[in-house]
Amino acid sequence: MALVTTKEMFKKAYDGGYAIGAFNVNNMEIVQGITEAAGELESPVILQVSKGARAYANHKYLVKMVEAAVEENPQIPIALHLDHGDTFELCKSCIDGGFTSVMIDASSKSFEDNIALTKQVVEYAHDHGVVVEAELGTLAGIEDEVVVEAGKEAYTRPEEVEEFVSRTGCDSLAIAIGTSHGAYKFTAAQCTRNAEGILVPPPLRFDVLEECIKRLPGFPIVLHGSSSVPQEFVKMVNQYGGNMPDAVGIPEEQLRKAATLAVCKINIDSDIRLAMTANIRKYFAEHPDHFDPRQYLKPARQAVKDMVAHKIVNVLGSDHKI
Numbered sequence: 012m013a014l015v016t017t018k019e020m021f022k023k024a025y026d027g028g029y030a031i032g033a034f035n036v037n038n039m040e041i042v043q044g045i046t047e048a049a050g051e052l053e054s055p056v057i058l059q060v061s062k063g064a065r066a067y068a069n070h071k072y073l074v075k076m077v078e079a080a081v082e083e084n085p086q087i088p089i090a091l092h093l094d095h096g097d098t099f100e101l102c103k104s105c106i107d108g109g110f111t112s113v114m115i116d117a118s119s120k121s122f123e124d125n126i127a128l129t130k131q132v133v134e135y136a137h138d139h140g141v142v143v144e145a146e147l148g149t150l151a152g153i154e155d156e157v158v159v160e161a162g163k164e165a166y167t168r169p170e171e172v173e174e175f176v177s178r179t180g181c182d183s184l185a186i187a188i189g190t191s192h193g194a195y196k197f198t199a200a201q202c203t204r205n206a207e208g209i210l211v212p213p214p215l216r217f218d219v220l221e222e223c224i225k226r227l228p229g230f231p232i233v234l235h236g237s238s239s240v241p242q243e244f245v246k247m248v249n250q251y252g253g254n255m256p257d258a259v260g261i262p263e264e265q266l267r268k269a270a271t272l273a274v275c276k277i278n279i280d281s282d283i284r285l286a287m288t289a290n291i292r293k294y295f296a297e298h299p300d301h302f303d304p305r306q307y308l309k310p311a312r313q314a315v316k317d318m319v320a321h322k323i324v325n326v327l328g329s330d331h332k333i
């Protein structure tokens with residue numbers, strides 16, 4: 012199977028009450044870890060590339076690695092998506108360069124400017140058989156070059172979604188209902204603490220999601236900033252010389268609930284970074300004399316694979332859905 016768009020994946024996910032994982036890729040081990048898990052579990056998957064990933068790894072390397080993963084896993088549909096495209100030129104360059112899906116994130120602009128830029132990208136993308144994700148509302152947090160201070164985020168206004176989708180022609184819509192980018196999603200002031208002293212974030216705004224669904228029946232919704240920041244990895248990082256106080260994410264049961272509703276794409280990036288870093292730190296601590304990158308990248312890749320498999324089965328519900 013060649014790279015596919017997300018059109019059919021989203022239709023099946025919407026009707027089937029599950030979501031497709033969109034995992035960020037930056038290097039070979041990450042591409043392999045994700046696609047080995049998806050391949051074994053017969054789960055469709057979205058590999059997404061940010062502007063930062065392109066700057067780090069080079070567009071051509073990323074596309075060729077993803078193409079290799081497609082060849083190695085012919086049984087599953089794989090889409091290649093641009094995460095947080097911020098200009099028409101960047102989206103065009105990915106559309107021309109083999110991506111099957113792009114996001115244009117003009118959510119920091121005014122409603123009218125967001126519509127104008129999104130529409131421009133949609134017209135070019137659709138002419139080339141590529142689908143477009145747009146965003147309304149602003150998430151807090153840090154993701155590569157996207158930085159929004161806590162307190163400056165804004166929930167999506169459901170009364171705007173119909174007009175936005177019909178005027179832009181976008182294929183899916185990212186909304187802000189309280190998820191957040193990065194491993195430090197919430198300040199202590201926004202949270203309570205559980206018995207172990209771990210921050211408990213405010214619940215997602217399912218009322219906003221339900222309102223959007225009512226106004227956009229059958230339309231795929233996307234959640235960004237949806238890592239769960241598993242505490243086992245945070246503990247491992249801290250145990251082996253790291254320092255990540257108060258790193259918390261979105262509870263998996265809330266994401267599972269969103270996946271059963273109209274949320275068809277759930278973005279996960281920080282959990283990949285954490286899985287790798289925690290395992291590399293552990294490896295270094297236990298084998299101070301080793302220096303072959305293959306020795307520590309192997310368990311890091313395995314940790315990505317195990318984490319992705321867990322998400323596919325327990326959070327997304329996308330296993331055996333090809």
Ligand SMILES: [Zn+2]
Pocket residue numbers: 095154192235236278
């Ligand atoms: Zn994002």
